[in-house]
Amino acid sequence: MKYSFENLEVWQKSRILVQSIYKLTASFPSDEKYGLSTQLRRASVSISSNIAEGSTRWSKKDQARFYEIAFGSLIEVRNQLILSNDLKHIDDKQLNDLREQIETIGRMLNALHKSQNKPINKSTSQPINN
Numbered sequence: 001m002k003y004s005f006e007n008l009e010v011w012q013k014s015r016i017l018v019q020s021i022y023k024l025t026a027s028f029p030s031d032e033k034y035g036l037s038t039q040l041r042r043a044s045v046s047i048s049s050n051i052a053e054g055s056t057r058w059s060k061k062d063q064a065r066f067y068e069i070a071f072g073s074l075i076e077v078r079n080q081l082i083l084s085n086d087l088k089h090i091d092d093k094q095l096n097d098l099r100e101q102i103e104t105i106g107r108m109l110n111a112l113h114k115s116q117n118k119p120i121n122k123s124t125s126q127p128i129n130n
Contacts, residue, residue, distance in 0.1 A: 008055065010108035011051045013101070013108065024040075024094060036080060039080055044077050047070045047073045047074050051067065053066050063116045067109055070109055074105055081098055081099075
């Protein structure tokens with residue numbers, strides 16, 4: 001059985017980001033094992049986890065809230081990558097490559113969140129497009 005979130009392109013792309021983060025942090029200094037490396041991994045996993053959990057919620061409001069949390073985790077990853085670059089754990093190219101992934105996921109999460117917040121036409125049960 002396949003759950004609906006598995007069909008979401010944003011969830012699929014967030015899984016790829018997790019893989020990228022895990023590969024990247026494997027090369028971090030050992031003194032970062034319980035620091036930035038762990039924080040990056042947890043925040044990246046949180047993105048896909050919240051997308052998955054949000055997709056199971058019955059109300060649009062609850063779904064939208066989980067997509068907001070996923071977006072917050074995405075921004076957390078971006079911040080931690082900038083810090084990783086500042087600390088010379090990653091180079092500019094690695095940072096820029098991951099920024100592209102983050103920006104793509106961010107746009108998709110924003111669109112998904114907006115789709116959950118559209119007012120519903122009570123007579124047709126369809127979203128109202130303004």
